[in-house]
Amino acid sequence: MPRVIEVSTDGALVASAFERLYEALRRLAPRDGLSLTAASTLRRLQLRGPHRLSALHVAEGVTQPAMTQLVTRLERDGLATRGPDPADGRAVVVTITEAGRTLVEQRRDRYAAALAGVLHGLAPAEHAVILAALPALERLAETIAE
Amino acid sequence: MPRVIEVSTDGALVASAFERLYEALRRLAPRDGLSLTAASTLRRLQLRGPHRLSALHVAEGVTQPAMTQLVTRLERDGLATRGPDPADGRAVVVTITEAGRTLVEQRRDRYAAALAGVLHGLAPAEHAVILAALPALERLAETIAE
């Protein structure tokens, strides 16, 4: 049974806690008709600017047809636009619209408000230890994202 | 602009970090054809025993037809079974199968291994501060789940 005990124990501990946290965060997420991929793609477009469609499909970990269809829906809903790439006639450049930015900000605001409410229900010490762990958690996320 | 500054600032901080963490964890999740709801439902059945279909749909936050269909797929895939409720002729009791338990455990193991690998890449101090925050994060998850 023993095999790299320390690391695998930590992994199991963290996995168990993160499984529950993930489920909880899923329930906290705003229900405004954006799929997880749609929300993530919009955030990416807002934070890091226009992307080629192929860059988006790789970054979001979905197939290229899935991203083509997602961009079509985003465009139809006025959240993003397709444009040509002056440097490559085959490529499509996807850009977030003002409405898209507004939606991303609204989602973040609502999410933040919901989280603030929940944090409020914790003991000050619990609150503090979570705040203290945030930089490490962001590093963890960064590491996973490669 | 200022409105309950302290809490809303914490909420925004935590929201920003959790948004990224959530995305990262989503990428880390095993791709074995189980939807988020399917995985969550199986975990619930494993941890807390058989449930009536109506209890599952409420707990998982989906509509009743969605749960009927999910249970149908779980049954078809041999991961759960439908049974009668001796106390109520209308009700259906859903029970996880051995194959279902095995799948849940495999997922958790793979998830734990992946997380352990990532944690390994962090500095010891980061690792430690995350471990220290786990109980508070579990409490947070509990609070969200009501």
Add this chain to the structure above:
DNA sequence: GTACTTGTATAAGCCAGTGATATAAATCGG
């Protein structure tokens, strides 16, 4: 026992993903 309520199922429709394939633009070897 009729009327109401509750638990589940069915139907129709949209969104979101897949693999296979098509097509146009770019690149490359001769």
Add this chain to the structure above:
DNA sequence: CCGATTTATATCACTGGCTTATACAAGTAC
């Protein structure tokens, strides 16, 4: 500079997973 190949995107057919609306059978209340 031209045919062959590669690259970027789109289209097609299909499945899964969710929704609302509705049907129906079993329990409950009078």
